[in-house]
Amino acid sequence: MATYTPPLRDMQFIMHEVLNVMADLQAMPVHAEIDADTINAVLEEGGKFASEVLLPLNISGDTEGCTYDTASHAVTTPAGYKEAYAQYVDGGWAALSCEPEFGGQGLPLIVNQCFYEMMNSANQAWAMYPGLTHGAYAALETHGTPEQKAAYLHKMSSGEWTGTMCLTEPHCGTDLGLMRTKAEPQVDGSYKLTGNKIFISAGEHDLTSNIIHLVLARLPDAPPGIKGVSLFIVPKFLVNADGSLGARNGIYCGGLEHKMGIKSNVTAQIVLDGAVGTLVGQPNKGMQGMFVMMNAARLGVGNQSLGLTEVAFQNALAYAKERIQMRSLTGPKATDKPADPILVHPDVRRMLLTAKAYAEGGRALMCFSSMLLEKEHHHPDEAVRKESGELLAMLTPIVKAFITDNGWAATSGCLQVFGGHGYIKEWGMEQFVRDARINMIYEGTNTIQSLDLLGRKILGNNGATLKKFGKLIGTLVAEEGVNEKMAEFITPIAMLGEQMTKFTTELGFKGFQNPDEVGAAAVDYLRVAGHLVFGYFWARMAQVALRQIAAGNTDPFYVAKLQTARFYFAKLFPETTTLMRTARTGSKVLMDTDAALA
Ligand SMILES: Cc1cc2nc3c(=O)[nH]c(=O)nc-3n(C[C@H](O)[C@H](O)[C@H](O)COP(=O)(O)OP(=O)(O)OC[C@H]3O[C@@H](n4cnc5c(N)ncnc54)[C@H](O)[C@@H]3O)c2cc1C
Helix, strand or coil: CCCCCCCHHHHHHHHHHHCCHHHHHHCCHHHCCCCHHHHHHHHHHHHHHHHHHHHHHHHHHHHHCCEEECCCCEEECCCCHHHHHHHHHHCCHHHCCCCHHHCCCCCCHHHHHHHHHHHHHHHHHHHHHHHHHHHHHHHHHHHCCHHHHHHHHHHHHHCCEEEEEECCECCECCCHHHCCCEEEECCCCCEEEEEEEEEEECCCCCCCCEEEEEEEEECCCCCCHHHHEEEEEEECEEECCCCCEEEECCEEEEEECCCCCCCCCCEEEEEEEEEEEEEECCCCEHHHHHHHHHHHHHHHHHHHHHHHHHHHHHHHHHHHHHCECCCCCCCCCCCCCCCCEHHHCHHHHHHHHHHHHHHHHHHHHHHHHHHHHHHHHHCCCHHHHHHHHHHHHHHHHHHHHHHHHHHHHHHHHHHHHCHHHHHCHHHCHHHHHHHHHHCCCCCCCHHHHHHHHHHHHHHHHCCHHHHHHHHHHHHHHHHHCCCHHHHHHHHHHHHHHHHHHHHHHHHHHHHHHCCHHHHHHHHHHHHHHHHHHHHHHHHHHHHHHHHHHHCCCCCHHHHHHHHHHHHHHHHHCCHHHHHHHHHHCCCHHHHCCCCCCC
C-alpha cells in the first residue's frame, strides 16, 4: 500500500518564506488577526486527517467502488467512506474557509487549498464529495438571493449537505449551448425541471441527508445557444421554511458510469423528472453563476493533480532507495549488497526529479493563485482586487491544464520507477495514474483551457494580462539581475518573457487572418506559458534557498531546493524552445490532412 507524509515543510516554505502570505493576509481586515502558527497548526491536523483517515480507504475504495440500487435509485459508497465523512464534518473541516456569516471559520483560502492538496494525495475520489460543495457554496454566495443563502449556505458550510454541478448532457459536453434540459416557470415563482444529465460527480451518495444540485437548464422562451442557459438550485429533498427536510424532489440517479479511475467517487446519470428548482441570478444568465463554480473547480482540479504528483513522488522515491537492481555505471555503491539501489541510475533520478519539480512548482502556483482569489474578494484596495482578479483569470487555465498534464506525466514516470511492480495494483501506483487521467478531461478539457488562455485571456485583451505577469518577472530581474548566483535562474525566464511577447503578437496576427492558427497553436502555447510561470516560481524559490545558504543556514531543505531548481531549468524548462517551434508550424499541417484522416 502507498504511504503518505504531508509536505508541511514545503507548504510552510512557500507560504512564509517565498510568498510571505502573512503580510498580504494581515492587510485584509477579515484576516487581520490571523497568525502563521494558527495556519501551520491547522494544516498539521489536516495532514493527520488525510494520512490517517483517508489514505487507508484509497485502495479499498477503488477496489469496492460504489453500488447502485435500481429499485430505490440509491447509491452506497465504499466501506468506511461514510464514517470518514462524519469525522470530516465533526472536525469542522468543511467550514474551514467559509464565511463566519454562514457558519464558517473564515480562515484564509490558502489553508483550505493546502488541506485539499493533502486530501487529494490521500484519496482524490473521496475528497471530491466535499470538494464540489465549495464551488456550489461560492456560486450561491455570489449570486444567490438572501433567502437562498439562508436556506442553503449554513448547511453546506457545515458539511451537513453537499453540492454538485450539473452541466453535462449526453449530446452536450464542451458545447453547453446544445443543452436541452428544460425549466418551466410555476405560478409560485419556482420552476419545474425536466431532462437528463450525465457524468455528475457526487450526484448521489449516502454521505449526507441532502444534496444541493446546481443545474443548468433552458427557459421556454430562452434564446438559442449559451445565451439561453439559466442556473437553478435543485435540492434532492425540498427544504421547508424552517430549514427541515421536506418532500423528495423529482431528481434522482438513473445509473452509474463505470470508469477508468476515481472509482469510489460516484459519476451519476441524473434524471430530472419535473424536479422543483429555484432560479439563481437572472434568467438566461446562468453561466455567470456557473462560472464562479467552474473557476473554483478548475483551481480545485489543478490541486487534485498536485496532490497525486506529490504522493506518487514520495512512494517512488522510497521504492528507489530500497529496490536493488544492477550496478551504478560509475562502479558499485552498495558494496555490501549484490546490486545497487536503483536511485543510482541517472534516468531513475530524472523521473523522480521531474515529479518533485512539478509538485513543488505546482504548489507555489496553487498557493499564489489562492492568495489572488483571497485578494480579489477581501483586499481593501479596489485596484488590488481588480488586478488580482485579472491575473487569476489568466492563471486559472494554466493551473488547470499545466498542472494536470504534468501530473499525468509525473504519476506515469513514478509508476515507471517501480518497473513491473508499478503496474501491479497492490503498490497503489497504477491507481494514481488512472485517477490523474480524468483531471485533464473534466472541468473543460485541457484543449479548451488552452483556447481559453490564448484566445480569450491573452489575445482577447491584446496581451495586457500577460504583461501583468511579465511585470512580476521584471521585478525579480531588477532585484537579482546582477547577482551572478541567480543568473542560471533569471536568464532563462527573462529570455522566455521577451520571446513570448513576440511569439504572442505573431500568433495574434496569424489568428486574425485565420482562427485555426489559434486552435493549432494553443496547446503548445499553454505549455510555454506554464513554464514561464513555473520558471518564475522556481527562480523565487531558488532565491530564498540561496539567501539562506549564504546566511549560513545548513538545513538540507535549501540544498534540495537549489538542486531541484537546477534540474527544472536544465531538463524541463527547455521544452519551451521545441514548443514554440511546433506552435509556429501553423495550422496547415493539421488542417490540410483530409487524405490522412479520410
Ligand atoms: C468522471 C467524470 C466526472 C465528471 N463530472 C462532471 C460533473 O460533476 N458535472 C458535469 O457537468 N460534468 C462532469 N463531467 C463531464 C466533463 O466535464 C465532460 O466530459 C467534458 O467537459 C468534455 O465533454 P464531453 O465528454 O462531452 O466531450 P466533447 O465535448 O464531446 O469533446 C470531445 C473532444 O473534442 C474536443 N473538443 C470539443 N470542442 C472543441 C473545440 N472547440 N476545439 C478543440 N477541441 C474541441 C475536446 O477537447 C475533447 O477532446 C465529468 C466527466 C467525467 C468523465
